[in-house]
Amino acid sequence: MLLASASSSVLAEESFTVQDIQVEGLQRVALGAALNNLPFNVGDTVTEYSLSRSIRTLYSAGHFDDIKVFRDGNTVIYRLRERPTINSIVFDGNKDIKEEQLKDSLAGNRVEVGEPLDKTILKSIENGLTEFYHGVGKYQAKVEIEVTYLPRNRVNLKIKFEEGDAASIRQINIVGNKLFSDEELLRDIESKQDLPWWRFLSSDRYQKQTLQGDIEKITSYYLDRGYLRFNIDSSQVSVSPDKESVYVTLNVTEGEQYKINGVKFVGDLIGQDEFISRIVPLKNGDLYNGALVTYTEETIAKLLARFGYANSKVRTIPQINDDTKEVELTISVDPGKRVYVRRISMSGNANTQDEVLRRELRQMEGAWLSNDALELSKQRIQRLPYVESIEFQTTPVAGVDDLVDVNFTVKEQPSGSFNAGISYGNYMGLSFQIGVQQESFLGSGNSAGISLSTNKYQKSVSLTYTDPYFTLDGVSLGGQVFYSDIDYSSASSNLEAYNQRRYGFGANIGYPINEYNRLNFGANYVVNKINSINEYDQLRHFRAVLLDAQNPDGGYNFTNYELTAGWVRSTLNRGLFPTAGHYLGASIKVTTPNSDLTFFKTAFEGRNYIPLSDDHSWSFLTKLELGYGNGYGNKNGYDYTLPFTENYYAGGQNLRGFESRIIGPRAIFRYAQQVPGLPELGSGGGSFPADPDSDNYSVSQRSIGGNAMAVLTMELITPTPFLSDEYRNSVRTSLFVDAGNVWDTEFDIDRYAGLTQRFTGQNQPALADYSDPSLIRATAGVSLQWISPMGPLTFSLAKIIKKYEGDLQENFSFNIGTTF
Incomplete structure (x- = not known):
């Protein structure tokens, strides 16, 4: 009883009722915020233990550096020092x-x-x-x-x-390897050792993460060759006393090779058992291959994802028999629940309407989630010329294990182009053209444009409009109206002199065959009026079928009704600056029999991009352009030929390093020798043309084009120096080689055999066989392309490798509105 009484007396002395709480030292923290962190209030009974707990509570709030508590009677005083x-x-x-x-x-x-x-x-x-x-x-x-x-x-x-300098790897030692030498094991790893000075593009800098990746590569090297028990027992990294060098030692146990003794499946293969068995590359009797095992797991997972099983789990369980050195593989497949897409959203498309992007989707809302459909949707959207890049992310719906939302994040690029060209050459001088093209007019995805071209020899305007989704299933509809007035008498045109006024209108329609192929059809009404033409010899057929004998000075006027058809196949990964895939396009234009001129014209373009690096920063492009045209039918005993206004040309953009349109056949002017008249006919007697076999001729410096063309381009696309990855999709640097020729299959050089060239010398090229396709020109150089707010800009610096007499060079060119 005495002890209990004493204990009660002590407790009474340690506890007291709080009548007031005072806080000192507050500057930034509000008084209320500080008091809210206290574990007691005025009127509560507290003890010394309660006060110590309050200090810990105040510290945990994170606002104070120092806390002291005092008691003045029944008043509790806190003196605080706030954290700065x-x-x-x-x-x-x-x-x-x-x-x-x-x-x-x-x-x-x-x-x-x-x-x-x-x-x-x-x-x-x-x-x-x-x-x-x-x-x-x-x-x-x-x-x-x-x-x-x-x-x-x-x-x-x-x-x-x-920071100081990074330590370099002085030596990498592998201890315990007998089957493969150090050189074989270290050949493909990223960590390099003790590089000589001339390998300045490589680095022997030590990095811990890189070394960890290299250890995994060495492990995979053995596993891919059947050494299933291979193990890296330990790895040591030693630093030199001066901290400038690192020595790496790997201790390995190689083990022996194991062969596969059976592959079986367990779990749910969603009814695709037979198909999965056929695509598995693992076979009995083959050496165990870790890479093939991983490939098998990934292939099965991708197959399941095509059917909506996005969260499948595929793992391989090896059962190793060390006595027979064999391994039995059990592939466990757990597809999980089929996942459906609840909602698809778009973000980042400030200028492009959602509908324009959604119509390219192949993953539908309400359908099961398919990685193939998502990737195809991404690829189709990324092919649009006004989309720089696009990524998608799937987000599980909260509280539901079989629904996801998909968000596509779009990065747009300028969808309009300010089409212009500026170039300067030794002979051509300065040339300029201008136009405006909007690939996504007002964000609708429809293409609209007005092109104005003005230079020393040309004035033209054209209006175009195309709706790529005129119908919901992707049928396109478009039209154009055009007018041009061209005076090729200017030296800057590089063409033989004539004036042409051309106007008309047309319409086109396109049909999708599948995801990669498309057919296009069109019809045009075209009126041509040509005058002031230099009557060179190759125009004799054209002259015979068109020129009015009663009005030889009236020029050439003809109206054509044109039908067009084309096929396009594209697997390119992007609309602009692709780095993978191919593009194939073939087209034909033919005039109807009721046209003034009957002819056909064909064209083919093929481009193939081969990525050379995983991130596609290095890529190789091959491009081939082919063209051929000719007339059909005849009039007055003369066969129709391809009108010279429809000829193909090379030089400039498609054969960089040469003046625009300079490659190809030249105009030939034929002159009759004059025979003096008889004296009795009067003073001088006049003159008469002699026999045609005694004619002479001259060759123009200007090109007239040809009815056949072939141009090949090979281009190595490289990372742009000194440019961050942020601009990789909008700036492209490449090294190129262009080669090609334009020729005339109807040209007959024997027609001029035995004739004398009237003028020879530096200002007039010699006559060549313009029907010969082997007169190849070639150039090499470097090109820089930039998708600017005005449109694509292209800068080219080229050096001519092969040329012929009369070809004019253009080492530097600058164009707006053209990219590969």
Whole structure:
């Protein structure tokens, strides 16, 4: 009883009722916020233990550096020192770590402007950054955080970096390997050792993550060759005393080779058992191959994903028999639930309407989720010329395990092009043309354009409009109206002189065959009026069927009704600047029999892009352009030929390094020898043309084109130097070789055999066989293309490899509105 009475007396002395709470030292933190963190209120009975607990509670709020508590009778007094507020954070000397990464990392530790500073974590931040530098081989790096105190309890933080030089890998030793040499195992790894000075493009810098990846490569090297028990027992990284060199040692156990002794499946194969069995490359008796095992798992998972089983789990369980050195593989397949798409959303398309993008989708809302359909949808949208890139992300619907939402994030690029061309050559001088084309007019996905062209020899205007989805199933409809007035008498045209006025209108319609193939058909009404033409010899058929004998000075006027048909196949991964896939296009234009001129004209274009690197920064392009045209039928005993206004030309954009349209046949002017008249007919007697066999001729410097063309381009697409990856899809650098020719299959050089060239010398090329397709021209150079707000800009610098007399060079050219 006495002990119990004494205990009650002690407890009574330790506890008391709080009559008031006072807080001192608050500057930034509100009084109410501080009191809310206390575990008691006025009127509560507290003990010394309650007061100590209150200190811990206040510290946990993260606002205070120092807390003291006092008791004055029944009044509790807190004296607080607030943590200073971070006023600014400055980084000095950091090169390997970008400021954005540093800020994100610090924000994760609540070290950012406006937040209270917890000085206890500064040391751990310094150590963490130092460990990062050690991981990338910079063992001399130092990180120090400098704190500067300011009035009103604020601080500035300055994080100072001394990165130093990265340690290089002096040597990589592999201990325990007998089957494969060090050279074989180290040949394909990224970590390089002790490189000589002339391999300055490679790096022997040590990086921890790179080494971990290389260890996995060495492991895969053995597993892919059947060494199922291979193991890297240990790895040691030793740093030299000066911290400039690193020595790596790997201790390995190779084991023996194992063969496959059976492959079986367990689980649910969704009724595709037979098909899956056929596509599995693992066969009895073959050596175990880790790469093939991984490929098999991925292939089965992709197949299941095609049927909506997006969360399938496929894993291979090996049962190893060390006595027979065989392994039985059991492939476990768990498809999980079939996943359906609840909603598809678009983001990032500020200029393009949702409908324009959605009509390219092959993954439908309400249907099961298919990776193939998603990838095809992505590819179709990315082919649009006004889309730079697109990515998609699937998000599970909360509370449901078989529904997902899909969001496509679009990055747009300028959909309009300011089509212009500026070039300068030794002979051609300055040429300029201008036009405006909008590939997605007002965000509708419809193509509209007006083209204006003005230069020394041409004035033209054309209006075009195309709706690629005139019907819901992808039938396109378009039309055009055009007018041009061209004077080729200007030297800058590089063509033989004539004036042409041309106008008309047309319509076209397109039909999709499947995802990659499309047919196009069109009809045009075209009126041509040609005058002031230099009557060169190759026009004799054209002259015979068109010229009015009663009005030889009236020019050539003809009206044609044209029908067109074309086929296009495209698997390109992007609309502009593709890096993979191919494009094939073939077309034919033919005039109807009731036209003034009857002819046909064909064209073919093929482009193939082969990616040379995983990220497609390196790619190889081959491009082939072919063309052929001719007349059909006859009039007055003369066969129709391809009108010279429809001829093919080369030089400029399709054969860089040469003047525009300079490649191909030249005009030949034939002159009759004059025989003096008889004296009795008067003074001088006049003159008469002699026998045609005594004619002479001259060859023009200007081209008249030809009815056949072939141009081949090979282009190595490379990363653009000194340009960040952010602009990789809008700027392209390439090294190219162009080769080709334009010729005339109707040209007969024997017609001029035995005749004398009237003028010879530097200003007139010699006569060549213009029907010979082997007169190939070739150039090589470098090209830079940029999708600018005005449209695609192309800069080319070329050097001629092969040319013929009369060809004019154009080493540098600049064009707007044309890309490959």
